[in-house]
Amino acid sequence: MNLEERVLAIVKENLEVEAEVSLETDLRKDLEIDSLGLILITTGIEDEFSITIKNTELSDINTVADIVKKIITIQQEINICH
Amino acid sequence: MSFYNQLHIDKGAIERFNPYYCNLESSLTDPIIINGQEFINLASNNYLGLASDERVKEAMINAIKRYGASMCGTPIATGYVDILKKVEERLSKFIGLEDTAIFPSCYQANLGLFSSIVNDKDLxxxxxxxxxxxxxxxxxxxxKVKPFLHNDTAHLEKVLQKSSDYQNIFVVTESVFSTEGSLAPFEKIVNLCENYHAIAVVDDSHGIGVIGKSGRGILEEKGIVDFQGIYTASLGKALANSGGIISGKKELIEFLRYSCSSLIYSTALPPAVIGGIDKVLDIIEEDFESIAARMWRYKRLISECLQGCGLKLAEGTAPITSIIGGSLENTIAIAEILFENHILPTPFVPPSVPPNQGKVRLIAGADLKETTMEKVLGIFKEVRF
Structure with missing residues (x-):
């Protein structure tokens, strides 16, 4: 699976009800997830990719594509530090 | 814009019919009086119907006569009256744990608990x-906070498996989820906590006095003995008074007595309330079986009747019946129909429930008369939801 597919799978795994999800899906508007629901998804992402998404960064995330961008940004930061 | 003009709430769907802050003019009797009219109360958490019980009222009056209206102090100062200590000990034995601290409310118990015992190395x-x-x-x-999917122990285990670098791990849940009446798979959660060296924390507010063979709550219901975790509960639901508790190991409760701000800096519950809880425990210990049989019968009658009317209900096993309303507007509309027919329900809309998962909760207390239940069922069959 490529990065986008892995993210889509994790988002689906961490929803309370089954839903159609694409990269354009807006987590709050389309899936109506609450703040704890968003943390549920980002926790799944953190565990899968061994990264940390700070609570202050959650406001950057609206769509699934935003999660993909966030992972790339964090991984790039980690690589620069190393 | 002035500060006070900023404090505007968009009441939208409840502008015309507002089911909240009803003006009750009676105690929780059958019927209750709202704005001078008789209503059937299916809204209170008065599961056992003891809130207006004469024996409880008399015990409260006797406590006032002996101790007065208030001890005018926090528990750490002059609030720790002997009857408070006695009821803490009774509650510990009742639940099956070592020690208990009584708080002014369960909200304050839950609010104070975590900041007292958790640090930034914990999860x-x-x-x-x-x-x-x-x-x-x-x-x-x-x-660090990690949520797990509602009542999903497979997901909880997955989260636990990926959470090793923490000093302490706490797993927090409710016993009975009050908007829908579902029971947590708490015995499985306790097992997972044992396997992964985590500490289980359960809020048994809608379980104490309700579930378990003799009404002792979630630990009795699930056959959990020697519980190593932390237990909180409200004293204002089946126990028909007010206040909240944290129970558990002696070391924990002693620590909280000297470190938990919401306990130390709040005036202790008035002795009348403590006297009332004492009497409710007497009644539960003497007569739980027959009271609970009525409570469960009423729940079954309501659920079966509403299902027969074609309504979709939440799949709860507690003595709670929740009609799935869906949208905010539809949830309020169902509540309005019941209200027009002089039945008082509790509608749950966001943020109390997720968006479009509105529910109308009905709880029939064991004190409702059989004729009242017949009337309720008749109304359900007649009205068009």
Missing amino acids: IIVDHYAHASLIQGIRLTGC
Whole structure:
């Protein structure tokens, strides 16, 4: 699976009800997830990719594509530090 | 814009019919009086119907006569009257734990608990749909928080497996989820906590005095003995008074007595309330079986009748019947129909429930008369929801 597919799978795994999800899906508007629901998804992402998404960064995330961008940004930061 | 003009709430769907802050003019009798009219109360958490019980009222009056209206002090000062200590000990034995501290409310118990015992090296794993008081209490700690899918122990285990670098791990849930009446798979959660060296924390507010063979709550219901975790509960639901508790190991409760701000800096519950709880425990210990049989019968009658009317209900096993309303507007509309027919329900809309998952909750207390139940069922069959 490529990065986008892995993210889509994790988002689906961490929803309370089954839903159609694409990269354009807006987590709050389309899936109506609450703040704890968003943390549920980002926790799944953190565990899968061994990264940390700070609570202050959650406001950057609206769509699934935003999660993909966030992972790339964090991984790039980690690589620069190393 | 002035400060006070900024404090506007968009009441939208409840502008015309507002089911909240009803003006009750009676005690929780059958019927209750709202704005001078008789209503059937299916809204209170008065599961056992003891809130207006003469024996409880008399015990409260006797406590006032002996101790007065208030001890005018926090428990750490002059609030720790002998009857408070006695009821703490009774509650510990009743639940099956070593020690108990009584708080002014369960909200304050949950709010104060986590910031007293958790530090930034700890992790809290919490059920996605846990009560607002637990979530607020957890957020005050600033520690890492990982939610797990509602009542999903497979997901909880997955989260536990990926959570090893923490000093302490707490797994937090409710026993009975009050908007829908579902029971947590708490015996499985306790097993997982044992396997992964985590500490289980359960809020048994809608379980104490309700579930378990003799009404002792979630630990009795699930056959959990020698519980190593932390237990909180409200004293204002089946126990028909007010206040909240934290129970558990002696070391924990002694620590909280000297470190938990919401306990130390709050005036102790008035002795009348403590006297009332004492009497309710007497009644539960003497007569739970027959009271609970009525409570469960009423729940079955209501659920079966509403299902027969074609309504979709939440799949709860507690003595709670929740009609699935869906949208905010539809949920309020169902509540309005019941209200027009002089039945008082509790509608839950966001943020108390997720968006479009509105529910109308009905709880029939064991004190309702059989004729009242017949009337309720007749109304359900007649009205068009």
